[in-house]
Amino acid sequence: MRFVMALLLWVLTTVLLAVAVPTAWAQKNIVDQAGYSAFAAAAAKDPQLQQAVAGELTTQVRTLAAKNGAEVNASLIRGVANAYTAGPMFPGQFAKANEIAHTWMFTNQLARDENGSWVVDLAPMLADASFQETLSQFNVKVPQTLTVPIAASAPEALQPGKLRPLAVWGPWVSVGATVLAGVFALLTLVAAKSRGKTLAALGVSALLVGAAGWAGLEAARRYLNNALNHTSGDIRQAADAMVNHAIANLHQWLNLTLAVGGGLVVFGVIVAMLGGLRRRPSDR
Structure with a gap:
């Protein structure tokens, strides 16, 4: 029963993390007007x-x-x-x-x-x-x-105002998903029997989210190109450069997610090994 609970919490943590990473990036760089201005200024380089x-x-x-x-x-x-x-x-x-x-x-x-x-x-x-x-x-x-x-x-x-709901609800979704992902990660650690294996499993969650994000961006590129087809000439080239900058920036977030995930896996394995070494003398 404890294993089932930990597994369910791990799945929920993974799903919430998959929501938190892209929504937090979008809120910071696209939805927020000040963030978008900073994003455009960076793309202008x-x-x-x-x-x-x-x-x-x-x-x-x-x-x-x-x-x-x-x-x-x-x-x-x-x-x-x-x-x-x-x-x-x-x-x-x-x-x-x-x-x-x-x-x-x-x-x-x-x-x-x-x-x-x-x-x-x-x-x-x-x-x-x-x-x-x-x-x-x-x-x-x-x-x-x-x-x-x-x-x-x-x-x-x-179309004008179509993305207004994102401006209204975006901050709530990004912050809420991030907080809940952290809460469910802690609950997973509490519910699990082995802390080391659970840390490694949470690292796997981050690895899955990072890899899925990379794959999702590749799949989304076709739809982005279709949107860019509504522009032409120098404006098209400028828009294409901004899209490339956005993808590169989101890749950095995904790479950080992968790095954190890899670090948690290694740390979890080390914790599990040390826990196993501590238990051996008492088992004899």
């Missing part, structure tokens, strides 16, 4: 993303110039854009530009232009001093708001 944004900024400058009847040196503008996106100001301004997209997904405030497109605002980037000096040479003025469509038609899951 990716050269692929920098090149994609530089290309889009160049396109927007040429469009603004054309509206004013002016011509610009595309190579010059691209060089300025490349220097800007590789500079220290870009990560923070890129994060700010992404806040409007986060508002679209997680609130009922519609981050749309007059055509109903899902957008980001590039005006803060073009208002940077590194651009202004060059743009003034061509009499190009940047408007206060310069929205650029991310996708003309967002997928159903990313």
Whole structure:
């Protein structure tokens, strides 16, 4: 009976841990607005993303110039854009530009232009001093708001306000699952007869969760690619870079889970061996 109880508690611990790891990651990096801004700023250090944004900024400058009847040196503008996106100001301004997209997904405030497109605002980037000096040479003025469509038609899951329930319940789920996983892990240790074997079993739980997470990400990549197909051009390249950054970041969490699991297995085996050595003299 004690073994059955310990086994049931171990299964529940494993399930809760499988919920806790991805939900805690999502809450920290995606759902929370401040966390998402930090995530976007970190992603902005990716050269692929920098090149994609530089290309889009160049396109927007040429469009603004054309509206004013002016011509610009595309190579010059691209060089300025490349220097800007590789500079220290870009990560923070890129994060700010992404806040409007986060508002679209997680609130009922519609981050749309007059055509109903899902957008980001590039005006803060073009208002940077590194651009202004060059743009003034061509009499190009940047408007206060310069929205650029991310996708003309967002997928159903990313319609405005669709993810609002995640913003409301996400913190409760992530914290609750983490706390319950810890509680059930302790209950498993209490219910089990062998502490060493139980520690090793909990380590196996972490190993299973980490491995399942890696496999799940590989399976989910196809669905992510389908979502990215709603974007195109430089915006697609930038979105792809952000997805790659997200996957790499989640891999770090899963690797940490695997490392903790491996450590618990080794520690549990050592505890079990020491327990066996202590019992031997009394058995004789």
